[in-house]
Amino acid sequence: MEQLKLFIELTRLKKPIGYMLLFWPCTWGITITYNFGEEKITFLFYIALFLIGAILMRSAGCIVNDIVDKKFDKQVFRTKNRPIASGKVSVNRAIFISMFLCVIAFLVLIQFNNFTIFLALGSMPLAFVYPYMKRLTYWPQLFLGITFNYGLLIGWSSVNNNLGIIPIIFYIGAIFWTLGYDTIYGFQDIKDDEIIGLKSTSIKFKKNPKVFLMSSYLIFLTCITIGGWMLELGLIFFILLIAPLFHLIFYQINNFDPSNPEVCFKIFKSNNFLGSLIFLVLLLGNLSK
Numbered sequence: 001m002e003q004l005k006l007f008i009e010l011t012r013l014k015k016p017i018g019y020m021l022l023f024w025p026c027t028w029g030i031t032i033t034y035n036f037g038e039e040k041i042t043f044l045f046y047i048a049l050f051l052i053g054a055i056l057m058r059s060a061g062c063i064v065n066d067i068v069d070k071k072f073d074k075q076v077f078r079t080k081n082r083p084i085a086s087g088k089v090s091v092n093r094a095i096f097i098s099m100f101l102c103v104i105a106f107l108v109l110i111q112f113n114n115f116t117i118f119l120a121l122g123s124m125p126l127a128f129v130y131p132y133m134k135r136l137t138y139w140p141q142l143f144l145g146i147t148f149n150y151g152l153l154i155g156w157s158s159v160n161n162n163l164g165i166i167p168i169i170f171y172i173g174a175i176f177w178t179l180g181y182d183t184i185y186g187f188q189d190i191k192d193d194e195i196i197g198l199k200s201t202s203i204k205f206k207k208n209p210k211v212f213l214m215s216s217y218l219i220f221l222t223c224i225t226i227g228g229w230m231l232e233l234g235l236i237f238f239i240l241l242i243a244p245l246f247h248l249i250f251y252q253i254n255n256f257d258p259s260n261p262e263v264c265f266k267i268f269k270s271n272n273f274l275g276s277l278i279f280l281v282l283l284l285g286n287l288s289k
Contacts (some may be wrong), residue, residue, distance in 0.1 A: 010066070010083045010094065011059035011101075017269050018062070021181075022148055023054035024275030025174045029155025029167060031282045032231055046158060049108055050151065056105040061127050063098040067091055068131035076192040116157045123150040134193075138204040141186065145178030166230050173223025177271075180216035183209065184252070185268040188261040202258075210253055217248040224278065228285055237285025244277050 012018055030046055066073065066084040073085035083089040109120050126147040133140035152174055156167035179201065186193070186202030187209070193200060205212040221244065228237050252270065257263045 006083050006089055007097070010063060010089055010097065012062045013059065017272050019054045019058035020272045021275060022058050022151060023051050024279060025149040026050035026054060026151035026155040027279045028170060028174070028282055029152040030159055031279060031286060032166070032170065032227065033156050033159045034286065036287060041159060049111055050155060053105055053108045054151065056101050056108065057127070060098045060101040060105070063094050064128055065131045067094055072196055072198060075196050076189055078189060112158045113161050115161050116154055119157050120154050123147065126150065134198045134200060138199040139201060140199065141179050141182040141201045142175070144182055145175035148178050149174035166227055169223050169227045169230070173220045173227070176216045176219040176223070180213050180220070181268055181271045183213065184256060184264050187258045187264045206258065209258055210256060213253050213256065214249070217253070221245055221248070232289060233285030234288025236288045237281060240281040240284060244274055244281065247274055247277065
């Protein structure tokens, strides 16, 4: 039982917000291209595969991140008790677990077409390089957005067996969504990060973060709107977009308090709801075409 608890803690399975934020863009990619009239594939089956893949890859990513950040995690109050930082799990054992999770994820991946398999494999370097970005640039959140939302492109290609301008527009929008919510998340550790020399958009825009958040979220919504127009989604799609707009501006930005870590984390977690809301809006928009 103790080993099981360590595994759950190591992979963050008790904190589903991480893999759900990885999962939702995948569902967007599938939904915007799926032809519900023809039923070429089983929609729910593909959704299930992407959920399993998101859980596995997020778990493996957490382990890689903790290995790379071992020394830094020891100096941050929120992360000092993580299994690797605290010495409860050795680096060698963590590497083995991460590789095992990647193997299972690959077994899930090969259920898709060849184009999707190669496209997904192309994202692997991004996942392993990301932990180093906070040492090199004030924009690690941008790199996270590029990595975390890659599943949107994979979701599209799993149905269409190709890529095009439309999924790329949605992908760009999703990157700015991540740029916003992970900046909010970063304010939890901003004091410790500044002391130990790590960089983030939270630090870069700490003097006026709401302007940066507003800009990021408006780009996100603009891309979603343009993508929906290009797909000729039904009128209900554009009407329902008011809901995520309200959530982003009047809940997230209005309630954001950079000096309160608990509020920052609460707002960050609310993006799970937002991700599901965008999925529902896209689904209803597709069905109403």
